[in-house]
Amino acid sequence: MHRAAYYFNNSQRQAIKDAGILTGMNVLYSGIINEPNAVAIAYGLDKKVNGECNVLQVILNLGGSTFDISLLTIEEGIFGVARV
Numbered sequence: 001m002h003r004a005a006y007y008f009n010n011s012q013r014q015a016i017k018d019a020g021i022l023t024g025m026n027v028l029y030s031g032i033i034n035e036p037n038a039v040a041i042a043y044g045l046d047k048k049v050n051g052e053c054n055v056l057q058v059i060l061n062l063g064g065s066t067f068d069i070s071l072l073t074i075e076e077g078i079f080g081v082a083r084v
Contacts, residue, residue: 039070041072041079051075052073052074052075053073053074053075054071054072054073054074
């Protein structure tokens, strides 16, 4: 999974993809997931829920001095980002 800071522009996101390819990674997906969404998805991977579940993900990144909030919906193993 490639992830990027929420505030990265398209050139910075492309540089992350290129770096992955240069290091020998098999980059299958052309998009990059923002850090808050990647964390929310990782949080929900092991959750077994019946029906729909809303997850409020709050991330305080002390290294990058950012405060990110995501609202993620998990339903039958399908993740949807409601708000970032």
